[in-house]
Amino acid sequence: MSNEIEPIRDPGLPAHQHRQADTDPIAAQRAERQVAILFGLSAVGTLLLIYSYIFVKSDKFIFIPVLGNTNTQQLGLGMGMAVALFCIGAGAIHWAKTLMPDEEVIAQRHEFRSDDEDRAEFVKTVKSGAASAGLGRRPLIKRSLGVALGLSGLTPLLLLRDLGPLPKDNLQKTSWKAGTRLVTDPGDRPIRPEDLEIGAVAQTLPQLAPGEERTLNNIGKDAVLLIRLRPEEFNLTAERLSWTHEGIIAFSKICSHMGCAVALYEQQTKHLLCPCHQSTFDVTRAAKVIFGPAARPLPQLAITIDADGYLVAQQPFTEPIGPSFWERSS
Amino acid sequence: MTARERIAGNVAGYVDDRTGAAKWMKKNLTKVFPDHWSFLLGEICLYSFIILLLSGTFLTFWFDPSQREVIYDGGYQPLSGLKMSAAYASTLHISFEVRGGLLMRQIHHWAALIFMVGIVVHLLRVYFTGAFRKPREFNWIIGVGLLTLGIVEGFLGYSLPDDLLSGTGIRIAEAIIQALPLVGSYIAFFAFGGTFPGEAFIPRIYTVHVLLLPGIFLALITVHLMLVWYQKHTQFPGPGRTEKNVVGYPLMPVYMAKAGGFFFIVFGVTAFLGAVASINPIWLYGPYTPGQISAGSQPDWYMGWLDGLVRMSPPLETHAFGHTISWNILIPGLILPGIMFTGLALYPFIESWATGDKREHHLLDRPRNTPNRTAIGVMALTFTVVALLNGGNDIIATTFHLTINQMMWFSRIGIVVLPPIAFVITKRLCLSLQRADRDLVLHGRETGRLVRMPNGEFTEIHEPISAEKAWTLTSHEQIAPLELPLADSAGVRRPGALKNKLRNRISRATAVAVSKATETERRELEGHH
Numbered sequence: 006m007s008n009e010i011e012p013i014r015d016p017g018l019p020a021h022q023h024r025q026a027d028t029d030p031i032a033a034q035r036a037e038r039q040v041a042i043l044f045g046l047s048a049v050g051t052l053l054l055i056y057s058y059i060f061v062k063s064d065k066f067i068f069i070p071v072l073g074n075t076n077t078q079q080l081g082l083g084m085g086m087a088v089a090l091f092c093i094g095a096g097a098i099h100w101a102k103t104l105m106p107d108e109e110v111i112a113q114r115h116e117f118r119s120d121d122e123d124r125a126e127f128v129k130t131v132k133s134g135a136a137s138a139g140l141g142r143r144p145l146i147k148r149s150l151g152v153a154l155g156l157s158g159l160t161p162l163l164l165l166r167d168l169g170p171l172p173k174d175n176l177q178k179t180s181w182k183a184g185t186r187l188v189t190d191p192g193d194r195p196i197r198p199e200d201l202e203i204g205a206v207a208q209t210l211p212q213l214a215p216g217e218e219r220t221l222n223n224i225g226k227d228a229v230l231l232i233r234l235r236p237e238e239f240n241l242t243a244e245r246l247s248w249t250h251e252g253i254i255a256f257s258k259i260c261s262h263m264g265c266a267v268a269l270y271e272q273q274t275k276h277l278l279c280p281c282h283q284s285t286f287d288v289t290r291a292a293k294v295i296f297g298p299a300a301r302p303l304p305q306l307a308i309t310i311d312a313d314g315y316l317v318a319q320q321p322f323t324e325p326i327g328p329s330f331w332e333r334s335s
Numbered sequence: 336m337t338a339r340e341r342i343a344g345n346v347a348g349y350v351d352d353r354t355g356a357a358k359w360m361k362k363n364l365t366k367v368f369p370d371h372w373s374f375l376l377g378e379i380c381l382y383s384f385i386i387l388l389l390s391g392t393f394l395t396f397w398f399d400p401s402q403r404e405v406i407y408d409g410g411y412q413p414l415s416g417l418k419m420s421a422a423y424a425s426t427l428h429i430s431f432e433v434r435g436g437l438l439m440r441q442i443h444h445w446a447a448l449i450f451m452v453g454i455v456v457h458l459l460r461v462y463f464t465g466a467f468r469k470p471r472e473f474n475w476i477i478g479v480g481l482l483t484l485g486i487v488e489g490f491l492g493y494s495l496p497d498d499l500l501s502g503t504g505i506r507i508a509e510a511i512i513q514a515l516p517l518v519g520s521y522i523a524f525f526a527f528g529g530t531f532p533g534e535a536f537i538p539r540i541y542t543v544h545v546l547l548l549p550g551i552f553l554a555l556i557t558v559h560l561m562l563v564w565y566q567k568h569t570q571f572p573g574p575g576r577t578e579k580n581v582v583g584y585p586l587m588p589v590y591m592a593k594a595g596g597f598f599f600i601v602f603g604v605t606a607f608l609g610a611v612a613s614i615n616p617i618w619l620y621g622p623y624t625p626g627q628i629s630a631g632s633q634p635d636w637y638m639g640w641l642d643g644l645v646r647m648s649p650p651l652e653t654h655a656f657g658h659t660i661s662w663n664i665l666i667p668g669l670i671l672p673g674i675m676f677t678g679l680a681l682y683p684f685i686e687s688w689a690t691g692d693k694r695e696h697h698l699l700d701r702p703r704n705t706p707n708r709t710a711i712g713v714m715a716l717t718f719t720v721v722a723l724l725n726g727g728n729d730i731i732a733t734t735f736h737l738t739i740n741q742m743m744w745f746s747r748i749g750i751v752v753l754p755p756i757a758f759v760i761t762k763r764l765c766l767s768l769q770r771a772d773r774d775l776v777l778h779g780r781e782t783g784r785l786v787r788m789p790n791g792e793f794t795e796i797h798e799p800i801s802a803e804k805a806w807t808l809t810s811h812e813q814i815a816p817l818e819l820p821l822a823d824s825a826g827v828r829r830p831g832a833l834k835n836k837l838r839n840r841i842s843r844a845t846a847v848a849v850s851k852a853t854e855t856e857r858r859e860l861e862g863h864h
Contacts, residue, residue, distance in 0.1 A: 009855065010853050010855045011853060011854040011855045012809065012853050012854060013776065013805050013806055013809045013810075013852065013853060013854050013857070014802075014806070014854065015574060015575065015577075015806050015810065016574050016575075016802040016803055016806055017574055017575045018574055018575030018582065019574055019575075019803055058434055058435065063431075063432075063434065072611055075611075076437075078434065079435075079437050079438055079610070080610055080611070082434070082435045082610070083438045083441075083606055083609050083610020083611065084607070084610050084611075086438070086603075086606040086610070087603050087604070087606035087607035087609075087610055088603070089603075090599045090600075090602040090603035090606055091599065091600055091602075091603025091604065091606075091607070092603070093596070093599040093603075094596040094597060094598065094599030094600035094601075094602075094603055095596070095599075095600065096596070097592045097593070097595055097596030097599065098592065098593055098596040098597065098600070100592055100596075101588070101589050101592035101593045101596065102593075105588050105589050105592060106584075106589065107584070107589070109370075109582050109583060109584065110367055110582070110583070110584070110585060111367070111575065111580050111581070111582050112366070112367040112567075112580065112581050112582075113579060113580050113581075114567055114578075114579055114580060114581060114697060116695075117470050117566070117695070165525065166525075168525040168526065168528060168535075169524045169525040169526070169527060169528040169529050169535070170524060170528075171521065171524065172520040172521060172523075172524045175524070175529070175530050176513075176520055190626060208626060210626070221532050221623075221624060221625055222529070222530040222531070222532065222533060224624055224625050224626045225506075225531050225532060225625030225626070226530070228625065228626035258626060259625070262510070262663065262664075263506065263507045263510035263511075263645070263664065264506045264507070264509065264510045264531070264625075265503055265506060265628055265632070266503075266625065266626055266627055266628040268627065268628045268630075269630060278739075280628055280629070280630045280631065280632050280729065281503065281507060281628070281632055282642075282645055282646045283646060283728070283729065283739050283743065284650075294650055296739075296740060296743070297646070297650070297743070298645060298646060298647070298648040298649070298650055298663045298667075299650055299663070300650040300651060300652035300661065300663050301652065327510075328509075328510035328513055328514065328661070328664070329513075329514060329652060329659045329660075329661040329664070330514065330519050330520045330523075330659065331515070331516050331517055331518075331519050331520060331658055331659060331660070332520060332657075332658065332659075333654075333658070333659040334654075334657040334658070334659075335654060335659075
């Protein structure tokens with residue numbers, strides 16, 4: 006039964022259907038004109054571009070519906086360029102589709118595989134080449150070459166060593182020391198507890214010694230958020246509570262997940278949220294992670310006030326700030 | 336012979352005397368290319384790449400890839416007097432003072448997005464039609480390489496202006512490097528020339544972005560195109576099309592005009608987007624400083640799935656023996672993408688191993704006729720799209736008034752549950768479509784004309800479909816599943832029986848199909864009517 010089943014047959018390439026422009030000279034002329042108009046439009050586009058470049062002032066704005074207020078020069082340059090390029094393309098394709106031959110042709114494929122004779126010949130050539138070089142007969146050359154090549158591969162690795170210094174304890178330490186004043190960022194003003202109302206947040210940095218310059222490298226490690234709550238709102242261990250001052254608590258602003266600035270504070274819930282990956286930290290519970298991918302709380306900075314009544318650090322951070330790394334011990 | 340023809344002949348002769356090019360040109364100028372809209376996707380990538388080279392070169396004339404601190408005194412008032420890097424200041428200069436500079440920046444960025452969209456959609460086309468099969472595996476691997484490099488190149492590109500948004504992206508990249516066990520801190524310190532952000536990183540990635548990677552791109556694209564040329568393009572099944580021929584239009588003049596014209600169309604559309612659609616307005620973000628951030632930080636779309644995976648990761652870290660391993664970074668940032676891209680690159684080999692099909696293929700598959708492959712593709716796509724959606728979870732949450740927690744839990748559960756569901760549904764859909772094809776061939780198309788029979792019955796008139804269409808719907812192969820032996824002739828279990836069993840199982844799943852209509856059946860039915 007099965008050998009009687011006849012599949013549906015290939016009817017072969019369908020007969021070519023002529024286009025209007027193939028048979029009707031008027032249609033062909035019309036197509037030719039259309040192509041020429043498109044190319045002409047392209048030239049107009051380039052003229053618009055030239056005009057905008059030379060004559061339109063760069064501070065002029067024009068109102069365009071949907072786009073709103075738009076810089077006239079930028080719009081003129083862009084639209085000129087767009088029209089100039091698009092119309093060349095549209096013209097060329099219209100030309101190809103209406104006036105160039107559209108009869109499908111059949112070409113045969115060739116097999117990629119070389120014939121057996123060529124393959125055998127190739128293997129022979131390689132073998133005889135290798136044999137005449139004597140690699141197999143002279144193991145000393147082979148081995149010494151292997152060692153030399155392997156060693157020379159170390160060169161680029163070695164030469165890249167000076168790309169940067171070794172990490173040493175750089176990832177472990179920040180500029181905060183016992184007694185470092187917290188200053189506002191921006192402004193560099195020292196802060197008294199009474200400057201912060203309950204519910205307020207402040208971005209702070211360590212005060213610079215005279216003549217010291219603040220770099221982005223420092224900010225990336227030293228940025229600290231101050232948040233003031235009512236003391237009874239905290240839910241902290243006795244030690245951590247002693248790190249706060251009159252309801253003011255300080256955390257590293259650098260996310261313990263991937264180092265973004267944890268900048269979103271929600272006053273109602275007392276949550277800190279990192280806008281990069283939405284790790285959420287509960288301020289009342291020493292920045293414990295309550296949602297998101299972060300695995301560790303934000304490090305807390307122990308603060309107090311100095312003799313002049315300004316907020317200072319009691320001690321450096323007790324753990325590295327920012328994202329994890331292999332050498333981090335906790 | 337006109338004077339012009341004589342000159343042209345002389346030039347051609349001059350070149351041929353020195354290169355022998357005439358023989359090759361004669362053959363290749365009439366090379367046949369099959370026509371299908373989906374074959375333009377790869378062209379879009381190529382043209383976007385050329386646009387990127389042109390617009391990028393323009394930008395380098397003014398861009399200063401330096402993280403040295405300067406005080407801004409340019410034309411954009413809101414940032415006047417602010418400290419910033421020379422990279423950021425020169426990007427502002429290009430945007431506000433160089434005529435056409437903003438246009439070129441926007442064209443460059445749009446072209447990069449189109450380049451990546453083009454690559455991904457081209458990849459999907461190649462995957463779902465089975466164009467990666469023998470002999471085109473090399474080109475598939477080169478394509479996966481181009482996709483990977485494209486993601487890196489795009490990331491480096493939008494990192495260059497050193498604005499608050501891109502600096503945050505670099506910070507995240509640094510955290511991924513730093514999370515590598517054993518060597519992470521060292522590689523991070525070498526890459527950044529010390530502590531993050533330092534002053535070395537942007538000059539370094541600039542060299543990689545404008546020299547190293549474009550060079551590799553150029554080499555890979557050249558090989559990719561040469562292979563397409565040499566192996567000839569695949570074609571969709573249809574009347575007169577076989578595994579042994581290629582049906583289409585000759586390069587000269589039709590394809591030259593069409594492909595050349597299409598370059599200008601792609602460039603024109605990109606210029607239009609650059610003219611009217613603002614992209615990456617870095618002056619709104621401000622210069623980078625590690626202590627600040629803007630809400631709604633988003634990477635470009637081709638990085639979004641990666642960011643989405645990182646966002647949905649559970650908070651896992653191992654602390655032991657004085658060391659830390661951040662699974663919450665390593666799994667979504669390195670391990671999962673590694674598995675995804677390795678699987679993608681190896682797919683052609685996996686499929687041919689599972690089906691035992693080692694033959695050359697030049698006719699494309701209609702996705703419905705390979706339900707298993709199509710379902711695997713939709714499954715992988717679903718996984719990636721859930722990850723991508725989660726990469727924009729904050730934007731989606733604010734737009735649709737959801738909480739960020741709802742979005743995150745949707746993604747965390749969805750990324751596990753939805754892909755298998757997508758697999759099952761796709762496979763069923765493919766089989767239903769096969770059934771519809773079979774009905775169409777056997778019973779013809781529905782005309783919508785209802786006729787009342789003498790006995791009062793209403794029936795719809797079906798019209799037979801053309802012979803060409805019937806062939807197109809039935810020309811595909813339906814391969815029987817593998818039946819690899821599990822035991823030898825004496826009935827003893829063979830070594831490798833388990834492997835054979837697995838291959839048989841996969842092969843059976845792959846071979847599931849609605850048997851296609853035959854001429855015999857068609858005639859039988861006609862007899863009944």
